Amino acid sequence: MDKYRKTGKKDLRSEYLHSLKTARVRIHVLRIALLILLITLWEVLTAHDILNPFIFSSPSRILATLNDLSVSGELWRHIGTSVLETVIGFLSGTILGIIIAIILWWIPTVSNVLDPYLVVLNALPKTALGPIFIVCMGTGIGAIIVMTLAISLIVTILNVLNGFIHTDVEKVKLMKMLGANRLQIFRKLIMPSNLSTIVNVLKINIGLSWVGVITGEFLVSKAGLGYLIVYGSQVFKMDLVMSSVVVLAVCAIIMHICIVLLEKATRKRFGIA
Amino acid sequence: MSNMLLEVNHVGHVYQTPQCEKEALKDVSFQIEEGEFVSLVGPSGCGKSTLLTIIAGLERPTHGEVRLDGKPVTAPTAEIGYMPQKDHLFSWRNIRSNITLGLEIQKKGPEYYRKAEEMMEKYGLRDVGSMMPDQLSGGMRQRCSLIRTLVTGPRFLLLDEAFSALDYQTRVAVSVDIHTIIRKENKTVLLVTHDISESLMLSDRVIVLSHSPGTVKRIHDLSVLKDTAPMERLDHEAYGSMIKDIWKELDIHG
Structure with missing residues (x-):
């Protein structure tokens, strides 16, 4: 029935x-x-x-290598170093980039004057500056973070500023007609309507920060996943190289997931589509 | 002439660009009485929006002046309310905080927020107050947009093609709705539009602007239609001939 x-x-x-x-x-x-x-x-x-397992390694060799490294505690030291560098580079690049973008939006003369400089800096492969950073900052964690900063900063500034400038002019006009000053226009319109731009910048920057850290560690450093990769290749321990790459992939994925979760939270909180 | 709320006196405007100099407006003069609903129609590119920007105080004219209640308008003022073409409700604010946006900006006291609540109640927006804009229909959003303009207490309203972003049926319904609210609140209005029938349905007078440079071609007095409701004006005997007159004056092909 x-x-x-x-x-x-x-x-x-x-x-x-x-x-x-x-x-x-x-x-x-x-x-x-x-x-x-x-x-x-x-x-x-x-x-x-x-x-050839000596060149391509193998899953079982990688597992064994990772096991050895983790038992000796080496693995965690290298992961810790790279993750710390990435997080610091990511946060400073993003925050500094957004602050500079705000200044450039606020004072159009400054952004007009700096425009060609930004274009050149954006076109320049930042890794070329690596040796300069090492000379200036020494061979420690400082040079690596500056490297990371150099890679993510300009992209952040350009993307965020572009979002700010292209905020709907009709909405800006409405704000002006309601009597808003520049600070109010920024806080109540420009910033909230560009939240999705900023979240996108975060996504791009997390990837770029890893590029900066690994490149930096290739050039200088005594610890970190980039160091392990270079060291492994120099002594022809491809198991070590492959293991480091796998760990690196896992770390990068975890950070990416964190950003995606953050994105979901902000979208929910601010109701952006 | 003491009851003239808005005076536009010999306004002319010349745009300068590196390529050329363009005269957008030439010797535009008209007055609007307190409580009047006036439409400004003209073909596209006739300088309507330039004139609107000048009256709003966002731009200074190269010639002439605009006065509101005798005082020259040189910058945006709380006395002039502006309703844009699209509703432009902010998607990250709920309806209530969209409506009180102007109050926040102008740092108004609690009595204004109470008035906002009263108006939301009066015009059927109380139940949607905590909803987000994308949950509302186009017509409701436009109503919110008007209330947002009204709660700051302007004496004069500028409606910038206020309904043209909507589809035809919604446009007619919404324009009548907005007209009713404006009449109830007893506001003085200048509606800028390219829609002749809309202007005839809603206004007391229609100002026709001519093409480049924009000048006042004719001002139609609609006192014949004064006691006829917007929708019924469509059937009025004078309606057809007026539409034809204005159509000719707009001179689309010239």
Whole structure:
């Protein structure tokens, strides 16, 4: 009896929702299957010497290396160093970039004067400045953070300033007609309407900060994942290089997820679409 | 002439750009009485929006002057309320705090916030106060936009193509709705529009601007339609001929 009564709208809806869920589950299963396939293939090919395990390492060798490193505590020291450098570089690049963008928006003359300088700095590959930073800052963590800053700062300034400048002129006009001064226009219109720009900048910067830190560690440093990679390649321990790359990927992903969660929270809090 | 709220006296405006000099407005003069609803129609590019920016006090004219209640307008003032083409409600604020945006900016006291609540109640916005703008229909959003302008207590309202972003049916309904509210609040209005029928439906007088440079071509007195409600004006015997007259004056092809 029940079976006949349940036809109609509701059934169609639950069928649709069910099919959505199945499709989602299938994609997830396929993704994980692909990962397992690739890892297995890697292991099998290197175990049978079709790929040279001394060059390509292998999942089991990587696991063993990571185990050794973590038992000796080395792993955590290197991860800690790189993560700290990245977080400091990321925060200072982002905050400083936003502050400079605010100043440039506030005083158009300054932004007009500095425009060509920003263009040149943006076009310049910042890694070229690495040796200069090392000479100035010494071979410690300072040079690496400045390197990171150099890579993320200009992009931040340009993106945020661009967002500020392109805020709907009609809305600015409305604010003016309501009697708003420049500070009020900034706080009540420019800043909230550019939150999504800023969140995007955060996403870009977390990636750029890792580039800065690894490049910096390649050039100088006695610790960090970049150091491990360079050291491993110099002594031809490819297991160490591969292990470091895997750890690096995991760290970068975790930070990216943090930013995505932050993004979701801000969108919810400020109701931006 | 003491009851003239707004006076536009011989306003002319010349735009300077590196390429050329363009005369946007030439010797524009008209007055608006307290409580009047006046429309300004003209073909696109006739300097309507320039004139509006000047009356709003956002730009100084190169010639002439604008006076509100006898005092020259040189900067935006709380006496002039501005309602933009789109509602421009801020998506990150709920309806209530969108409506009180002007009060926040002008740092008004609690009596203004009470008045805002009263107006929301009066015009059916109380229940949507805590909703976000994207949950409301276009017509409701436009009503919020008007209330946002009204709560700061301006004496004179500038409506900048206030309904043209809406589809035709909503536009007619919303314009009548806004007209009713404005009449109830007894405000003086200048509506800038390119829509002739809209101007005939809503106004006491229609000012027709001619094309570049913008000058006043004719001022139509709609006292014939005075006691006819907006929607009923469409059926009035004078309506058809007036539309034709203004249409000719706008001279779209010339």
